[in-house]
Amino acid sequence: MLGVCLRGAHATVRKNCVRSPLTPLQSYRCYSTSRSSGASRVVALGLVTVGGGVGGTLLYSKWDPKFRAAVEKNVPYSDWLLGLALGPAPEDARLPVRKQVELNQPPSMLDKPKTDPKAKSQKSVKEAAEASGPESSLVPPPPAQSIQEASAEATQIISAISEVPSVPATCDSEAAAETAAVASAEPLKERPVDEVTARLVQQDQEEEKLLASLSSRLEDSLASSAKATLQAIGAQEVALQAVTQHTRKLKDAMEAEAPSDEKSTQWKELEAALAERTAAVKDATTTLSKANEALEGLKSVINQAKGQKVAAARPLILAAEENLHQMVVDLDKVVSKVRSAESEAKVVSQYTELVNEAKQQFQREVSSLTPEIQANWKGLTGKLSVDDLNALIAHAHRRIDQLNRELAEQRVREQIHIEAALEQQKVEDHKVLDAAVTTAMGHVKEEARLNLEQKLAELREVMEAEMRTQLRRQAAAHTDHVRDVLKVQEQELRAEAEQVLNSKILDQETRYRQLTQEQLDNFTLDMNAAYARLKGIEEAIDSHAVAEETAREAHQLWLSVEALSYALKSAGADSPSMPLEDAAEAVRASCHDDFCSALASALPQESLQRGVYSEASLRARFNALRSLARRVALIDESRNSLYQYFLSYLQAALLFEDQQEAPPSQLSGADLDPFKLLSYASYCLEHGDLELAAKLVNQLRGEARRVVEDWLTEARLTLETRQVVSLLSAYANAAGLGTTQAP
């Protein structure tokens, strides 16, 4: 464009140069305007291009975020510009969300077995608490709020399910619930690890506190109840001792007949013993009641502890229960002992009462009889009178009679009394038995229950251990599974990325190949076109040259053929032509194709070396030969004696035929007569048809034939040569005319 302007400027310059001297200025103006207009045009074009590029980039980055990211990465400050123009880059929520979901699933799964050992640690004693320490350190990152609640729930559930560990199911359902919860929660907030641990530690602490309080309470109550029971037992023992002593003393007192002051001391001792006994018994009862209270308290505490359902306290509870049972059993034993002692004491006391009653009665009787006598009648041996003695003896006799009567009566009623007593005893025995049986049953039941409890505790422990191992196994399996899943995912993602990369690379490659191929194709096409043109030009030139060459050759051939035919004409009257060797050689030399050379080589050797006779000479010769042939017309293979010679000579002399006769178109049998043939041949010769003449002469047989053999060969030769030459000349004419190409 600038060039055009310049040229225009030059033109104007030239025009103006002719007119006025202001042309330089004008030209300058032309130059300047053209230049400025060109410059402004260039500037405008550049601005338009830049603006278009920027706008296009903006639009495309708006449409394709990947392109936007690429632009932002490569061009500095473009992210600011793009942010200004289009707003912030959209978050690609697909891939990270999936990753987060996956991340959140494993923590939930991993948290479960972690909390299960934690729950178990609550049940077990201190070593589990220590184990949970390192386990809590293994806590994986970010469980969400739902996970925390779920873990608390899980601990509760697990602690609640003390008997049947169906944790896997709960775990799964929990995990499912959690994943659902987690999948719904977006975006996820991560809870810090130490907070979780703090919470869990807090939980642990609470549980431990509870356990501690429980155990302390149990221990206290146990201790108190044990003390009380021991006290009670001691008291009971004391009471037993007292009772037995008392009864013994009573028995002794009853049985032993001691002097009165001893008796009084005995009675005093007895009273003391009785007082002691009562005190002891009261003490025993109070202590027993206290012990019962304490035991009740312990029982209540145990029940409370059971009600609290803290698993770790169970052995304590069990121990406490055992102790309780033991104490109860001891107490019962002691109480029964005391009761038996008491019953014995009751018997003895009844006996004493009876004895006392009898004594009193006797004393009354005695006193009624002898009012003066004091109670202590054993020492009154010297003070009694005979009447008194008699009265006493009579009384004694009466008493004896009464007693005998009573005895008889007793003996009579003995059986009944015994039966009644037995019945009573039976009943009492029954009662006692029942009581004993009930207590024993109670004890046995209690023991059985305690055993059961113990067994249950053991079983529970075993189950716990098993559950722990199973959970551990599950945790391990879960970690493996997670690891596998992660691996698979990693592989998948990698394969995907690789695939994408490969496809992109493939695209780029194919594009590149396409472009190169296009370029190559274009270039090849151009080259081919140029080459074809060149080839065409060359071909044209060559064909021209070839045509010229062929024309020259044809010309040459024609010339040589003409020379050959002229050489043919050089035959004299009787002499052959010059040898056609040279001419034929020339023709052969100027021959450049097979036809020509074949023709050239078809010339007979004789003609080449000796030359050929002309037709005229042959004609002349024939005439000479004719007479000779006439003369030997009769001679052939079978007739060839001299006589035949004479006869044929005679025939020739006598037979007259036409000198010349036109041959028919077809020879019949009669025409094969030699004379006729000769006349035909003469006619043909005269009319210049050497060929027909030769043909006709060829029909001669026998000696005539032998005679004209030479002439025939010569004629043949001439004919051959003439034919070849005529062909050659025709060919040369044709080639020379240029309308036909030599094949």
Add this chain to the structure above:
Amino acid sequence: MADEYGRKWDRCLADTAVKTATGLGVGIVLSVLLFKRRMWPVSFGSGLGLGMGYSNCQHDFRSPYLIHGHTVKVNA
């Protein structure tokens, strides 16, 4: 070939003449010498000569048409 015919004739005639003459001569000689000047050896001789000449001539003229047979001994 035509010349051959002429030549043959020439030869033939010459040969016949010579033979006849020779025969005549021999006949004359014989007749003079042996056969007491009779005629018959002269005619015999000339006839002989003529015949020989004639035969020769005929043979010469026949010669192209004669077929010569050969006996070929095959060594087995």
